[in-house]
Each structure stands twice: as structure tokens, then as C-alpha cells.
Amino acid sequence: MSQATATTAQEPNLWGGGRSPFNVSYGKMMMWFFLLSDALTFGAFLISYGTTRFFSAVWPDANTVFKSFPFLEGHNLPLVFVSLMTFILIMSSVTMVLAVHAGHYGDKKSVATWLLWTIIGGIAFLGCQAWEWTHLAGECGGLWGTFTNVNTPVHEYQQFFNMENKEVANMLHTQPLVAMQSTHNFFNYFFTITGFHGGHVTSGVIFNILMLVNTVNGTYERRGHYEMVEKIGLYWHFVDLVWVFVFTCFYLL
Amino acid sequence: MSSHANNDNIQALYEGDQSKLYSGVMSHHSDVESTESKTQIKKIWKVFWVLLAITIVEVFIGMQLSHSVSREILAFVYLSLTLVKAGFIVYVFMHLGDEKKNFMVTVLIPLVLFVWFIIAFLADGSFWLHMNDTSKARDHGTEQIAK
Numbered sequence: 001m002s003q004a005t006a007t008t009a010q011e012p013n014l015w016g017g018g019r020s021p022f023n024v025s026y027g028k029m030m031m032w033f034f035l036l037s038d039a040l041t042f043g044a045f046l047i048s049y050g051t052t053r054f055f056s057a058v059w060p061d062a063n064t065v066f067k068s069f070p071f072l073e074g075h076n077l078p079l080v081f082v083s084l085m086t087f088i089l090i091m092s093s094v095t096m097v098l099a100v101h102a103g104h105y106g107d108k109k110s111v112a113t114w115l116l117w118t119i120i121g122g123i124a125f126l127g128c129q130a131w132e133w134t135h136l137a138g139e140c141g142g143l144w145g146t147f148t149n150v151n152t153p154v155h156e157y158q159q160f161f162n163m164e165n166k167e168v169a170n171m172l173h174t175q176p177l178v179a180m181q182s183t184h185n186f187f188n189y190f191f192t193i194t195g196f197h198g199g200h201v202t203s204g205v206i207f208n209i210l211m212l213v214n215t216v217n218g219t220y221e222r223r224g225h226y227e228m229v230e231k232i233g234l235y236w237h238f239v240d241l242v243w244v245f246v247f248t249c250f251y252l253l
Numbered sequence: 254m255s256s257h258a259n260n261d262n263i264q265a266l267y268e269g270d271q272s273k274l275y276s277g278v279m280s281h282h283s284d285v286e287s288t289e290s291k292t293q294i295k296k297i298w299k300v301f302w303v304l305l306a307i308t309i310v311e312v313f314i315g316m317q318l319s320h321s322v323s324r325e326i327l328a329f330v331y332l333s334l335t336l337v338k339a340g341f342i343v344y345v346f347m348h349l350g351d352e353k354k355n356f357m358v359t360v361l362i363p364l365v366l367f368v369w370f371i372i373a374f375l376a377d378g379s380f381w382l383h384m385n386d387t388s389k390a391r392d393h394g395t396e397q398i399a400k
Contacts, residue, residue: 019275023356024352032360044370053378056382057386105284230348
């Protein structure tokens with residue numbers, strides 16, 4: 001940023017005190033460090049998922065598990081619904097960064113408008129996730145702790161596997177319980193990780209609603225800056241960032 | 254020391270107006286219609302189209318090629334595209350590219366730990382599978398393995 005370099009040139013003693021050596025406010029820096037720790041948490045979840053997947057001889061196939069779309073039951077539409085969810089979240093990230101941008105210019109009306117769009121995007125995403133969870137738990141019978149009974153007939157979980165692959169089909173035929181164990185692990189990780197992410201989206205929506213109220217009430221205008229929008233913006237983008245990785249790990253790989 | 258002389262002054266800075274502590278958001282740009290502002294908005298939308306295009310490519314690969322191309326190549330392509338997306342989000346949307354270099358480094362360096370985490374844990378996972386495949390446990394029946 002040009003302002004940053006201008007300040008540095010004025011004061012050569014960067015760590016001499018009296019100002020931020022990083023040229024950021026305390027709150028913003030702490031938001032970055034919080035996000036760093038949150039990244040390690042999500043990373044631990046995803047790596048744990050990866051480890052479990054690596055030691056499983058077979059694993060449910062994303063194209064087979066995620067193939068449904070609301071109101072189009074019975075059609076085989078792999079990845080279409082999750083693409084819509086991804087689009088909604090990327091879009092809400094754009095509206096958030098536009099709110100941050102408007103905040104830099106003290107443009108109260110634009111900040112309020114873009115925050116509102118971000119809230120709508122967040123709620124739409126949560127709605128999609130609610131549908132997906134309901135669908136998986138209802139019609140597919142998968143939730144935390146499901147598929148543990150050794151007497152479960154194979155046809156109840158072979159729908160999650162790519163049976164066109166001969167190796168996979170053979171595995172399900174000869175060792176169905178290995179596949180059932182994988183199904184159990186898959187759903188545990190799926191609901192834990194997307195649930196944790198959904199929890200982040202929910203709190204992000206709540207923060208955005210609070211900020212919208214503050215913006216409309218003129219709290220930030222009186223304060224003289226919209227830094228709160230920038231800080232929550234960081235959080236919101238991070239949630240989008242996590243989704244990028246969740247999307248890759250669960251739906252693509 | 255000269256800093257003692259304006260101690261009160263510094264105190265006031267921390268508790269009140271912080272605009273002299275950092276410039277970042279405090280520096281008021283006044284005109285939202287300025288060319289600088291419009292260039293920035295244009296950049297944001299450009300990044301949106303890039304992210305959308307990458308996602309469409311990923312979904313296309315997932316739908317059309319995921320059963321015909323080898324898993325290693327797919328994993329490499331997906332992870333590369335994911336990292337490109339992540340880079341755009343962090344650099345432009347989160348404005349990390351606009352921060353001072355030493356702050357950028359401070360935030361990014363701890364993430365290098367992930368390189369080791371991923372290699373170590375996935376290697377352990379595949380070793381477990383290897384042991385499982387070669388052990389006698391399998392011959393005794395599938396119940397034990399599945400348990």
C-alpha cells in the first residue's frame with residue numbers, strides 16, 4: 001500500500017515504539033492470528049480425514065454420494081448442487097470485499113448494501129447445507145455414528161461406491177465390512193468437518209447482521225472508520241477459503 | 254531519552270485516536286468514484302471470474318474425467334488449482350498483498366508446518382494400510398479388520 005511506504009520513509013526506527021511496526025491495528029493483527037490458529041484446526045481435521053482415507057482399502061465415491069439436487073430427485077447430477085453452494089460462497093466473498101472497499105471510502109450506504117448481500121449469500125449457503133444434510137441423513141441413512149452394525153446388508157452402503165470400478169466392486173463383494181467401515185468413517189468426517197465449517201458460516205452471518213445494524217445506526221461513521229467491516233471481512237474470507245479446501249477434499253478428490 | 258518526553262502523547266495515541274499508529278484503513282480515501290477506487294473494484298471482479306472459472310474447470314474434471322484419469326494426476330491437478338484459488342482469496346480478498354512484507358511473512362511462515370503434517374500423516378496412513386494388507390489378520394475373517 002502506498003500509504004504504508006510513505007510512513008516508513010518518515011520514521012526509520014520501525015520498532016522504536018509509538019506506532020505499529022506492521023502498520024496494522026491490534027484488532028486486525030489478532031484477527032489474522034486467530035485465523036492462523038483456526039487454519040491449524042481445520043488443517044488437523046482435514047489431515048485426519050486424509051489419513052483415515054489413506055489407510056482404507058476402499059472409500060466412498062464423491063460422484064456417487066453427491067448426485068442429488070432439490071426437486072430433481074432420481075436424476076444423476078453429480079457435483080451440481082455443491083457447485084451451486086460453492087458459487088454462492090464465492091459470490092458472498094465478493095460482496096464482502098466490496099463492503100470492505102466501500103468502508104475504506106467511508107461510503108455508508110454501499111457498506112450497508114453489500115453487507116446485506118453478504119448476509120443473504122451466507123443464509124443461502126446455510127440453507128443449501130441444511131438440505132444436503134437432510135438428504136444424506138434421510139435418504140442415504142448416513143450421519144455421525146451410522147453404519148456400525150455388522151449385520152447391515154451390503155446394498156445399503158454399496159450405493160456410495162463406484163461399482164463400475166472392478167477393484168472396488170470386488171472389494172465390496174469379498175470384504176463388505178471393510179467398505180462399511182469406510183462408509184462409517186466417511187460420514188463421521190463429512191458431518192464433523194462440514195458442520196464445523198457451517199458453524200463458522202453461522203457465526204459469520206451473525207457478525208454481519210450485527211455490523212449491518214451498527215452501520216445503519218451510524219456507529220462506524222461516528223467512530224470515523226469501518227475497520228470492523230475489514231476485520232469481520234477477514235473472517236468471512238477465511239470461511240470461504242476453508243470451503244475451497246473442503247470442496248477439494250470431499251467432493252473432488 | 255527523547256521517547257520519555259512524549260510518553261503522555263503516546264499513551265493518548267493508544268487509548269484514543271490511533272491514526273498515527275498505523276495508516277492502513279485509517280487513511281481516508283475520500284472519493285469512491287475515483288479511478289483508484291474503480292481500478293480496485295475491477296480487480297475484485299476479475300478475481301471473482303478467475304475463481305469461478307477455476308471452479309468450473311474442477312467440476313468439469315470431476316464429472317467427466319474422474320473415472321478415466323489416474324488418481325495421482327487428478328490429485329495433483331485438483332490440489333494445484335485449490336492452492337491457486339486460496340492464493341487469490343488471501344492475496345486480494347483478504348488484502349494480504351497490501352500489507353507490509355514482514356507482516357505477510359509472519360502470517361504465512363507458520364503454515365509451512367502443514368507440509369510436514371501432510372507428508373507425515375498420509376505416509377503413516379498408507380503404511381497402516383500396507384501392514385493391514387500384508388498381515389495375517391485378513392485370513393482370520395473380515396470381522397476383525399472391520400472392527
